[in-house]
Amino acid sequence: MNTTGMTMGRRAFCGGLAVFGASAALAGCSAPTKQNESAGGETAETDIVVLGSGLAGSACALAAAQGGARVTIVEKSPSLGISFLTSKGNVSICQTVENEEFWQFVPEIPDTMDDFVARYDKVTKTGARDVAYPDYNRVRALMGASCETINWVEQIGVDFTQSFTKEQVGTDTVKPDMAATNEPDKAPGLFVFECMKKALEENGVEILLEHEATTLVSEEGSIVGVEVLDGSKTKQIHAKAIVLATGGFGGSEEYLDELVPSVKSVGFQYLGNALNTGDGISMAKTVGAACYEDGWVIPFNVMPCKKLTDANPDFKRLCDMPMSGAPIEGGDVKSKLLVDAAGERFINEASPAIAQVTAMADHDAAPYYVLFDASNADVAAMLDEAADGESVVKADTVEALAEAAGTPALVASYEAYRDAAAAGADEAFGKPAEAFASYQESGPYYLVSYVPSYVATMGGVKTDADCRVVDESEAPIEGLYAIGEIAHRFMYNRSFVRHCSNSSALSMGRILGTSLAAE
Ligand SMILES: Cc1cc2nc3c(=O)[nH]c(=O)nc-3n(C[C@H](O)[C@H](O)[C@H](O)COP(=O)(O)OP(=O)(O)OC[C@H]3O[C@@H](n4cnc5c(N)ncnc54)[C@H](O)[C@@H]3O)c2cc1C
Incomplete structure (x- = not known):
């Protein structure tokens, strides 16, 4: 490993940093490790390089630095902990x-x-x-x-x-x-x-933001470093341990x-x-x-499809647990009828999000729709505006809705749903009596395309x-x-x-x- 040569300056190391929004305070650059330039390009040397600065990477870097190691964090985004910044922190x-x-x-x-x-x-x-x-x-x-x-x-x-x-x-x-x-x-x-x-700064951890780890460097079967992209420049950081926390x-x-x-x-x-x-x-x-x-994924909730949320961000709140903001009144989808592409009901809609998402994936019969009526004027106005015959289908009767959406089983599902609500017993899926929506007797009715969402992967x-x-x-x-x-x-x-x-x-x-x- 060649470690002789020119020392790279701090300005060059921090060059090109840009920060945004809430994470601005978390952008920064601490003193670099020893920098050198070898025939093959710039190299640096430290004890431990941690790739990624989420909870895992940051905790590792801090604990290692507290234990006396020289540590460098390489983070692709302009901020530490970017995935976690809006988190409720549970x-x-x-x-x-x-x-x-x-x-x-x-x-x-x-x-x-x-x-x-x-x-x-x-x-x-x-x-x-x-x-x-x-x-x-x-x-x-x-x-x-x-x-x-x-x-x-x-x-x-x-x-x-x-x-x-x-x-x-x-x-x-x-x-x-x-x-x-x-x-x-x-x-x-x-x-x-x-x-x-x-x-991290108090413990001397070097933080390289907007640096993307691209390639592991190996020597005789051992990993001895990582190649990192800093804008258009490539450099290698050599260390005794490379920690993937990406x-x-x-x-x-x-x-x-x-x-x-x-x-x-x-x-x-x-x-x-x-x-x-x-x-x-x-x-x-x-x-x-x-x-x-x-x-597999770590599910978050069941929410309107991307076409709807892209066109009108308020659709993100038309679910029981939005990522941000409060649910829209009248959008209590867990009480409503959820059907698959054929119009068949397939789950207790009041199940926890994890069970709903798993069922939607395993049932694999998208698109899935939630049935709305016009009882809430604000929600109906949103749906009227979005009605495109695909992600929001609108009709005056449930029969006409089934026809328009191509969901032939919808009428029978709707009748069975209402019977179960009236009887206070949902033999098919076990939805509790108090969790049923009571739909209006007259239209219009809407089928709205809903999808599972997720925040992380397994x-x-x-x-x-x-x-x-x-x-x-x-x-x-x-x-x-x-x-x-x-x-x-x-x-x-x-x-x-x-x-x-x-x-x-x-x-x-x-x-x-x-x-x-x-x-
Ligand atoms: C909106 C949201 C809500 C969540 N809610 C919960 C919850 O309630 N409970 C729960 O337990 N979990 C939740 N999670 C998941 C949880 O936040 C993460 O799974 C967990 O914190 C894992 O952290 P991590 O450090 O492994 O990954 P991350 O925090 O994602 O960190 C990985 C980092 O690596 C960086 N990176 C990626 N590629 C490179 C590269 N080539 N070079 C350099 N850096 C790179 C990324 O920019 C990122 O900063 C949620 C996630 C999100 C996004």
Whole structure:
């Protein structure tokens, strides 16, 4: 490795940075590692390079720097933690009798670790597939460390408070206590990353924003560095450990087609970071990493199709749990009739979002429609404006609607739905009596195209319990690690256990960073 030559100046290193919106405060550039220019181009040298600055990458970088390592973060976007900035900041924790010293709040009935696993297993098996995960040894280790991780994050100035109990969402959950800060209205995710940035800088972590990791550098089978694109310039950073923390593949059509084809066939909307294009997966594959073949997504909700939300952003609030803003009154879709392309009902519409999204993907009979009437004048006005005979179909009667939309079973589904509502018993799908909408006796009626949405993915590279990336023979690839969403497939069977992605990303990062620094 050639490390002689010219030192690169700080100005050149920071050149071309642009920042935007809420993340402006998180843009920045700290003192670079030693820079050199060799015959092959610029090179730098450090102890650990972390690719990606989400919860996983930032936690890893901070823990490693706290342990005395020289650390560089390479981040493609202009901001630290870009995927998390608008987040409500919920993080699941596992409070068991075994880790009482780290509890965040006193649970009404404490779990044992076995209780926790039983509850977790029930949630993640919604729509279960025949796969070998969750890997409960790793779930136990990571979730068992979650309270300690939250205590560690609190040391950088984020106080957490209880947000959900395990009885509500499957795991005890905490979120940043914004009421205890000077800026209670700030997005919790942004606040976390402001504290994180300060801590990273105080611990001397070099942060390279708008730098895209492109290629791993290997030497005799070991990973010894990474090639990074800075605008049009390429440079190499050599290190003893390269940590892939580049998130999922929700922004990559190619990976989605390969790993989750229903995203295209059902028309899922992606609400996550468009920069998460599976770059770390691609880099790891080129050096022989084994990857999961069965991908899936972390669902968010069921919402109007992209054509509608693109034309009128208010459509994003025509669902029970919008990404931002309040639901539009009259848009309580969980009470309404949801049908498939044939007009058949196929699920209890009041099911949790994860079950709905899974059913829509597995049923694979898009387009899906929600039936509206004109009882809410504001909603009807939105639908009238959007009616195009495709994403919003309008007619005076349900019979005419079925004809216009080409959904022949709609009339029978509608009648059965009304009968079940009147009887207070939904034998077909088990929707509770109080959750049924009561439709008006006269039209107009509308069929509105609804799709599942997702915020993150499951799939990516395989790792061992020490977060080392492994090859097809399960042997670790020396010098290469992966944490967070790029590697968290082992945490789930099918369904996401709410807020465990944030939790496992933080814990994987903290634990790996600490151990790399100690090596
Ligand atoms: C809107 C939204 C809501 C969510 N809600 C929840 C929730 O309630 N609970 C929960 O547990 N999880 C939630 N998630 C998912 C969760 O935020 C992530 O899965 C988790 O935080 C994983 O973090 P990560 O660090 O692995 O990935 P990320 O935070 O996505 O970080 C990856 C980073 O890598 C960068 N990157 C990508 N490619 C490159 C490259 N080539 N070079 C350099 N940098 C690169 C990206 O720009 C990004 O900053 C949500 C996600 C979104 C987007």
